[in-house]
Amino acid sequence: MEDKIKFVALGGQAENGKSMYVFEINDKIFVIDTGFKFPEQDKLGVDIIIPNFDYLKDNKARISAIIITHGHDDVMQALGYILEEVKAPVYAPNLTANLIEDMIEQHNNHNHTHIQLDLHRVKRDADIEIDGVPVSFFPLTHSIPGSVGVAIHTTQGALVYTGESIIDFGAPEGFRSNLQKMMDIGKSGVLALFVESSYASKDGYTSPNHKLTSKIEPIFEDAQGRIIISAYAQNIFRIREIIELTRKYQRRLVLYGRNKHDNTNALFRISQHLPKPVLEIPAENLGTKAMVGDPAYDDSLVVLVTGTSHNIYxxxxxxxxxxxxxxxxxxxxxxxxxxxxxxxxxxxxxxxQNELYRTNANIHLLKNKDLYSMHASIEDIKVYIQTFNPKYYVPIKGEYQHFVANANVAKSMGIDDDHILLLDNGEKITFENGERLPGFEQVAVESVMIDGIGVGDVGTKVIDDRIQLSNDGVVIIGMTVDQKTKQILTLTDVQTRGFIYLKDADYIVKEIIRLSEEEIEKARTAHMDDLTETRMTIRDRTIRYILKETGKKPVVLPVIIEV
Structure with a gap:
């Protein structure tokens, strides 16, 4: 019987980060990657944003596997939140599995949860069956070792997911792709190929533009004193290059990352228990924070500032x-x-960056155009298309303009327009008998904002209030009235924060007091028992008055205490 195939992205489409892709083979669901993203600047107080996974909760009995392709936040950091609601086996290559264990331990401690992880370690080039469905893994080159692509085999052909990766035949062990394995999958027949898009408008190959050594070695060679260098903890390829230069120039490396759970620190800890360490520093090249500032060591140190994209700056x-x-x-x-x-x-x-130039230190800034991230550029994408030779092509991971650029690459490789599928989050498509059926179903995909340990507690209204508070401040009106007679018992008090300097706007405060007391008097005269409506009226009148007088719209909070 021919397999019935469905696909929907719950995150990762027309955005950067929070990747989550759902493949359905008959009644079995395979989830590939479960990431988060950092909020935009207007999402005040929000820590991270994860995909809405209500669809998975509604279909949790059908989930055969959650597959994590590599150890980056944008593909695995939402896993803990999902496993709180959905009990499903997790499949990952060995190093990524180690990072997942570390992450779930941190998640349990921070969120006071008790997730029992059902973790299955797979070799990077493994061919296995998951719930009766053949699944192949193939090694890929990305900025963290152990990265893999995934091929789910069906009677209609393979569904191939290349994740985030580049072609770099000179990559070190642990980072190398297996082109032969990819060619073998391609020869077996590929129904649909899913390839990242964020660099789809960049000419040529990403390699060697992602390599750091040639850009900073002259700086290492010329440096007379201490070197302080920042690098994202997620980019282990780059961290390795810094370690090698530290060894070559006989310096000592001091880790400055504050979070013991970031990738650099976690991999240093994990490496101690691996036969082949991912990150290894000889004892003579490893410094400690106590050496910083010590004249005996200071000028020979390389202080490595690592962390997330937010924390590092x-x-x-x-x-x-x-x-x-x-x-x-x-x-x-x-x-x-x-x-x-x-x-x-x-x-x-x-x-x-501006403040750095105010110092007397020697400053070297590497910009995006100087140092590529390890994402597939045009020629990398062409290699994937040629190798897998898919019937359908689906650009994933990136803004919509990147999807269009990716689609143009596919067209240049001979894929027909109607076989290139530009999909947004929540657009569910179906394949039957080797063909994509017209139209799509819609799945709810609103982003879920995480604030502290609250999941989804912060909505648009809360964010709007926070923006309003940050822009125009708050006005608090305090009144005490008799519970029975509604007679005002004390002087009305008005306090403001982030609104206006009261000394210069005494008339505004007096008018707020006047109109507030006027509304209480109306309530008293009307013998009203409940002052809820009066509170609302005071708030609305105050907002209108302030807007007219100042052009500002602060948050107004009338507090009426009945005694």
Whole structure:
């Protein structure tokens, strides 16, 4: 019997991050990647954003596997929230599995949960069956070792997911792709190929533009004093290059990342228990924070500032501002910013970079155009298309403009327009008898905002209130009235924060008091027992008055205490 296939993206489409892709083979569901993304600047107080996985909760009995392709936040950090609601086996290559265990332990501690992880480790080039469905894994080259692609085999052909990866035949062990395995999958017949899009408008191959060594080795060679270098904890390929330069120039590396659970620190810990360490520093090249500032060691140190895209620039600002007593900048310091600005970090990154130039240190900034991330450029994408030779092609991961660019690459490789599928989150498509059926079903995909340990507690209204508070402040009106007679018992008090300087606007406060007391008097005269409507009226009148007088619209909170 011919398999019936469905596909829907719950995240990752027309956005950067929070990847989550759902493949349905008959009645069995395979989820590939479960990521998050950082919020835009207007999402005040929100820590992270994850996909809405109500669809998975509604169909949890049908989930055969959750497959994680590599150890980055944008593909695995939502896993803990999903496993709180959905009990499903998780499949991942060995190193990624280690990071998942570390992440779930942190999740349980932070959110006071008790997730029991059903984790299955797979080899990077494994061919296995999951719930009766053949699944192949194939090694890929990305910025973290152990990355894989996935092929789900069906009677209609394979569904091939290449995740985030590039073609780099000179990649070190642990990062290398297996082109032969990809060719074998391609020869077996590929129904649909799913390829990332974020670099689809960049000419040529990504390699060697992703490599750091050639760009910073002359800086290492010339540096007379301490070197301070920033690099994202997620980019282990880049961290390895920094370690190799530290060894070559006989310096000592000091880790400055504040989060012991970030990828760099986690991999250093995990490496201690692996036969072949992913990150290894000889004892003579490993420094400690106690050495920072010590004249005996200081000029020979490489201080590696690592962290997430948000934290790393906050750490740099803290160093510049003198917030770390042991790490005071000196004129002999060489600072290399090898963490190009990412979406959502522009404001803090610009501040850090501007403040760096106010110091007397030697500053070297590497921008996005100088240092590529390890995502597939045009020629990388062409290799995947040629190797797998798919019947249908689905651009994934990136903004919609990147999808269009990716589609143009596919057209140049001879794939017909009607076989290139540009899909948004929630658009569910169906394949039958080797053909994509017209139209699509719609699945709910609203983003879920995480604020502290609250999941989905923050909605648009809360965000709007926070924006309003940050822009125009708050006005609090305090009144005490007799519970029975509604007679005002004390002087009405008006307090403001972030609105106006009261000394310069006494007339505004007096008018707010007057109209508030006027509404209480109306309630008293009308013998009203419930003052809820009066509170609303006071708030609305106050907002209208303030808007007329100042052009501002603060949050107004009337507080009426009945005694």
């Amino acid at each position: 906050h750490d740099l600002c803290d160093i510049i501002d003198g917030g770390d007593a042991s790490l005071k900048l000196k004129p002999t310091d060489t600072i290399i910013v090898a963490s190009p600005v990412l979406p959502g970090t522009e404001k803090i990154a610009n501040r850090a």
